[in-house]
Amino acid sequence: MPSPSVLEFPIPALRTGEVREVAPGIHWLRMRLPxxxxxxxxxxxxxxxxxxxxxxxxxxPETRETWEAVLTSTFAFRRVRRIIGTHYHSDHIGxxxxxxxxxxxxxxxxxxxxxxxxxLAIDATQPFLDVQQAFYRRLGYxxxxxxxxxxxxxxxxxxxxxxxxxxVRLRGGEELAIGxxxxxxxxxxxxSPEMICLYQPELGLLIAGDHxxxxxxxxxxxxxxxxEGNPLGDYLASFAPFLALPEGTLVLPxxxxxxxxxSARIRQLQAHHEExxxxxxxxxxxxxxxxxxxxVLFEGGLGDHERVIASGEALAHVRxxxxxxxxxxxxxxxxxxxxxxx
Ligand SMILES: [Zn+2]
Numbered sequence: 001m002p003s004p005s006v007l008e009f010p011i012p013a014l015r016t017g018e019v020r021e022v023a024p025g026i027h028w029l030r031m032r033l034p035x036x037x038x039x040x041x042x043x044x045x046x047x048x049x050x051x052x053x054x055x056x057x058x059x060x061p062e063t064r065e066t067w068e069a070v071l072t073s074t075f076a077f078r079r080v081r082r083i084i085g086t087h088y089h090s091d092h093i094g095x096x097x098x099x100x101x102x103x104x105x106x107x108x109x110x111x112x113x114x115x116x117x118x119x120l121a122i123d124a125t126q127p128f129l130d131v132q133q134a135f136y137r138r139l140g141y142x143x144x145x146x147x148x149x150x151x152x153x154x155x156x157x158x159x160x161x162x163x164x165x166x167x168v169r170l171r172g173g174e175e176l177a178i179g180x181x182x183x184x185x186x187x188x189x190x191x192s193p194e195m196i197c198l199y200q201p202e203l204g205l206l207i208a209g210d211h212x213x214x215x216x217x218x219x220x221x222x223x224x225x226x227x228e229g230n231p232l233g234d235y236l237a238s239f240a241p242f243l244a245l246p247e248g249t250l251v252l253p254x255x256x257x258x259x260x261x262x263s264a265r266i267r268q269l270q271a272h273h274e275e276x277x278x279x280x281x282x283x284x285x286x287x288x289x290x291x292x293x294x295x296v297l298f299e300g301g302l303g304d305h306e307r308v309i310a311s312g313e314a315l316a317h318v319r320x321x322x323x324x325x326x327x328x329x330x331x332x333x334x335x336x337x338x339x340x341x342x
Contacts, residue, residue, distance in 0.1 A: 007214055007261035007264065009258065015030065025179050026044075027043065030042075032063070037255060042056065042057055043207055044070075047081050047082075052082050053080060055085060055093065056092070057095050059090070059160055063094075063095055079103065080105040082105050082106055083099050083107050085109040085114070085163070085196075087109075087113045087191070087210065088114070090156060090159040091254075094160040096163050107164055107167045107168070110172075110187060110196050112193045120157065121161075122157065122162050123157070128154060131225075135223075135227055136308075138331070138336060139289070139290040139311050139337065140289040140337075141291075149308070172196070183198045184201075185197070186198070186241050188211040188242075189231065190234045191211060195209045201246075204250055208251050208254070212251060212269070213254070214253055214256040220313060221312025221316055231316055232320040239266050243266060273317070276317055279296050280293060280297070280318065281327070283296045284340050285340075287338040289339075293317075294311065297314055326341065327342060
């Protein structure tokens, strides 16, 4: 991974629960996450006599308490006009329904992200669990690991309040008037299927969601719902509108600190994935399963949650290489998928 030293971080780090104005009327709020990735950034945009919120954080008591404190002190005299959810992941919209109920404001999301969030949050059906087991069995999970996954069931549902059954649809390429300025929506696929990013030219700001992060590589994974998908192909194809933004754009990412150097960061991410493609191809000189590729792509022991994400990421690299005609797939007599360089 190339060093992010070509990036500039003009704004000092923020503690969780703190709010800081990063541009006129644009506020950064950091919330804690119970993971190795220990925080998520949320954005509060002054919007006339109201506020537009971008993401709400995870469904945890302390996140709700922080919001109560922020909405009743720093922004006591403003109502919330709308809540934008960048994408369906629980650290971004886990509290969206609570915030909608608390403020009466609508949730604004892309249709795919909203529908994914809604379905995943309420799917407690047997077919969901069956598909999950079959998917990870094909990736080479042993019976012990499969049993642990079955015991967790629908991990997403446990972490979120289901998004409301009604929303305002956002699409890429639209303009949203916020605080008297036009923000352009940019839809980005890869880390999630139809993430909404927001760009404001006069302020030179890009709210990037998880599409481009300064210090970690956005995770691009395949999950049981779409085993044949190619989200990494989508991801690598999605950078064009971001590379067209001016060099002086300040990127407001969902994790890490605001930074300058968007195009440099995108080139690092592209190089990172090409490096990983090379490793996968080299390893697949002989047939390899996803569990073999975890050792090639990831260092150290993986916990259950990390292994699910890592296996999905390894599969995403494989599917992208299959799309380029560089890997072929076979299912062994054990029912496990294996891949060989073409
Ligand atoms: Zn995410």
